[in-house]
Amino acid sequence: MGRSPCCEKAHTNKGAWTKEEDQRLISYIKAHGEGCWRSLPKAAGLLRCGKSCRLRWINYLRPDLKRGNFTEEEDELIIKLHSLLGNKWSLIAGRLPGRTDNEIKNYWNTHIKRKLLNRGLDPQTHRPINGGGESQPLLSNAVENVTPMHGVKAMIKADDNNGGKNQRCPDLNLDLSISLPSFSSWHCSASSTSSSAASTSTTSSSPPAMVNPNQTVCVCCSFGSGGGEGRICSNCQGFRYFIPLQER
DNA sequence: AAATTATGCAACCGCCTCCCC
DNA sequence: GGGGGAGGCGGTTGCATAATT
Numbered sequence: 001m002g003r004s005p006c007c008e009k010a011h012t013n014k015g016a017w018t019k020e021e022d023q024r025l026i027s028y029i030k031a032h033g034e035g036c037w038r039s040l041p042k043a044a045g046l047l048r049c050g051k052s053c054r055l056r057w058i059n060y061l062r063p064d065l066k067r068g069n070f071t072e073e074e075d076e077l078i079i080k081l082h083s084l085l086g087n088k089w090s091l092i093a094g095r096l097p098g099r100t101d102n103e104i105k106n107y108w109n110t111h112i113k114r115k116l117l118n119r120g121l122d123p124q125t126h127r128p129i130n131g132g133g134e135s136q137p138l139l140s141n142a143v144e145n146v147t148p149m150h151g152v153k154a155m156i157k158a159d160d161n162n163g164g165k166n167q168r169c170p171d172l173n174l175d176l177s178i179s180l181p182s183f184s185s186w187h188c189s190a191s192s193t194s195s196s197a198a199s200t201s202t203t204s205s206s207p208p209a210m211v212n213p214n215q216t217v218c219v220c221c222s223f224g225s226g227g228g229e230g231r232i233c234s235n236c237q238g239f240r241y242f243i244p245l246q247e248r
Numbered sequence: 249a250a251a252t253t254a255t256g257c258a259a260c261c262g263c264c265t266c267c268c269c
Numbered sequence: 270g271g272g273g274g275a276g277g278c279g280g281t282t283g284c285a286t287a288a289t290t
Binding site for chain 3: 088090101
């Protein structure tokens with residue numbers, strides 16, 4: 001049986017994109033907008049798979065992309081988010097405006113992994129490699145804005161469905177919260193029980209009041225969906241939550 | 249200067265999830 | 270509720286360039 005191919009591979013180009021192909025794609029999307037990637041190549045006169053067009057646009061041609069080196073701040077933010085979310089590159093990218101999941105993934109594999117190893121931290125678990133650093137923080141001391149979430153452990157509920165694919169979360173003590181660009185984005189507007197906590201004023205040096213161990217905080221709203229990736233949220237119905245341990 | 253090795257990144261592949269019928 | 274199509278995601282590959290020998 002097998003799955004049907006996403007496009008007619010016999011008549012599609014592969015490999016690096018030419019300037020002409022780029023230009024065709026850009027002008028088509030400028031004229032018609034994104035959407036229906038499957039039919040886009042034909043409509044735009046491109047001999048490319050729709051997925052390839054989407055990837056090229058999202059990762060390279062989009063006008064809002066921030067090209068160039070990652071800053072130290074971005075580095076640390078990626079590390080923090082990775083410690084919370086694992087290899088959820090799209091969610092991580094959602095918190096880094098102008099960066100793409102592919103770019104972050106590549107950057108992680110080529111730079112940050114090495115950086116963490118140099119710090120003596122396991123890039124996957126963010127724990128000290130030699131086990132001798134039990135009292136060490138999970139993340140570098142250079143990470144500012146990291147404050148303890150008193151008594152709160154976290155997990156990502158969505159990964160429960162992975163059949164153990166992500167074994168990392170249930171055991172990982174994520175005694176962390178991070179300074180977010182906007183506290184107001186911590187909770188879904190639809191989440192009335194949480195919004196009162198979010199509105200409590202805080203200072204950057206104290207644990208935010210929103211980190212109430214008895215409340216449920218939505219990870220996707222807090223970290224990933226700001227850039228229009230809300231499809232995973234659906235007003236947070238059983239998907240990507242921090243779950244206080246006492247509820248488990 | 250040439251050959252070899254290492255590195256970085258764009259692009260592809262296949263699976264998963266969502267959405268519509 | 271189930272099936273199928275389309276989009277999205279993460280892992281991996283392969284090529285171009287840089288660094289080293």
